[in-house]
Amino acid sequence: MKKNAVILILAAGALLLSGCAQQNNSGAAASATTTTTAAETTTTVSEAPAETTAALTAPDVSGQERLFGGSVNSDDAVDIYIAPDESSEAVATIPGWTQIEVYESGESGWYITVFDGKTGYIKADLVSEIPSYDMDYVPSVSDIAGRWIYEQQDASYTEGYRGVPVGLFTVAEDGTFTYTTDGESFTGGTVAVTYEEYIDGSKVAWFSFYDESGNQFMACAAIAPDQRTDGCLYVGQDGIERLVPDNGNAVAGTDNAAAPNEYGFYEYKNPPESGVSVAALSGTWYDESNNGKVVITSDSDLYSGSFTATDSEGNSASGSVKLEYTLNPDNAQEFWYTFYFDNGSLWNAFGVSGDIPLEDLYSGQDGAVHLKRVEE
Numbered sequence: 001m002k003k004n005a006v007i008l009i010l011a012a013g014a015l016l017l018s019g020c021a022q023q024n025n026s027g028a029a030a031s032a033t034t035t036t037t038a039a040e041t042t043t044t045v046s047e048a049p050a051e052t053t054a055a056l057t058a059p060d061v062s063g064q065e066r067l068f069g070g071s072v073n074s075d076d077a078v079d080i081y082i083a084p085d086e087s088s089e090a091v092a093t094i095p096g097w098t099q100i101e102v103y104e105s106g107e108s109g110w111y112i113t114v115f116d117g118k119t120g121y122i123k124a125d126l127v128s129e130i131p132s133y134d135m136d137y138v139p140s141v142s143d144i145a146g147r148w149i150y151e152q153q154d155a156s157y158t159e160g161y162r163g164v165p166v167g168l169f170t171v172a173e174d175g176t177f178t179y180t181t182d183g184e185s186f187t188g189g190t191v192a193v194t195y196e197e198y199i200d201g202s203k204v205a206w207f208s209f210y211d212e213s214g215n216q217f218m219a220c221a222a223i224a225p226d227q228r229t230d231g232c233l234y235v236g237q238d239g240i241e242r243l244v245p246d247n248g249n250a251v252a253g254t255d256n257a258a259a260p261n262e263y264g265f266y267e268y269k270n271p272p273e274s275g276v277s278v279a280a281l282s283g284t285w286y287d288e289s290n291n292g293k294v295v296i297t298s299d300s301d302l303y304s305g306s307f308t309a310t311d312s313e314g315n316s317a318s319g320s321v322k323l324e325y326t327l328n329p330d331n332a333q334e335f336w337y338t339f340y341f342d343n344g345s346l347w348n349a350f351g352v353s354g355d356i357p358l359e360d361l362y363s364g365q366d367g368a369v370h371l372k373r374v375e376e
Helices: 002-026
Strands: 032-036 041-045 068-072 078-081 090-094 099-104 110-115 118-123 127-129 146-153 163-171 176-181 184-197 203-210 216-221 241-245 283-287 292-298 304-310 316-327 333-341 346-351 360-362 370-373
Touching: 090 110, 090 118, 099 127, 163 241, 216 241, 316 346, 346 360
Parallel strands: none
Antiparallel strands: 032 041, 068 099, 068 127, 078 090, 078 118, 099 110, 110 118, 146 163, 146 241, 163 176, 176 184, 184 203, 203 216, 283 292, 283 370, 292 304, 304 316, 316 333, 333 346, 360 370
């Protein structure tokens, strides 16, 4: 009887130990495994895996529609990055003014582009959109037949665009052209309509000029005549050169170099940039040279007008006011407000500054005559 009681007590103790071990195991960390028997308890602890950082991968634009066709708007080469962060890895370097496909990035201040087979992020302020013109317009070389003044941006002028005429293009209906500048002439050149196609199938048309050796001389975006700014054709992507319809303005060194008048001034037939007009002179001016006054009125075309000058003794004279220009030795146009008496003789010429509003005018190179606007 006592032997049986001892056996029962031992069995109960073993069951109690087993229950405690299971309770301890349920509260252990996931990395520990506990095995319990009536005879022994063994616990094995495994080390947690080390934390890892996923490697950055280039953005994926497969299946994504192009946002627009663009170009790098810098003379310098720019980098594209594996992440929208200039401190991240640069995956490619794009030369300045290179045309690129532009995709949405989902990150403010950044686009995605592909260059040389590499996809990466590019700073948005380094990209300019290339206008996609209405391709219902089918360009033809005959659309630009005629004479065009070839201008380059005046590097000294920073307030907008001011062109310096450097040559003259004459384009024939059959697509041939001649170019003349300062005695240098290319003959036998041709113009062709070419297309640049993007990944999404959209196209931009160009009027491409080739010299007699077949080398491309330049290319202008083939814009429909009714979409051209001031009727001009702009060269390349940066727009620092353009072709201006020839309305008879002088281009030194070409067969278009019309003679100036006896005072050395050329009549301006193609209106210049906004703000340069006789309309800016309208009003009453005080003449410091004789304590007189000059009243100026502009005509409806804004580029001519009339004046009446009265000195301190009451003597008066009248005449016309014009916007004219001279050609500098470097072929740049310099604008002048020219005042002619009714008999055709020149009274004075005042340099055009382009300032709006105009408050002071100084004559010639020495500023001998100073007109000061009178508040009315």
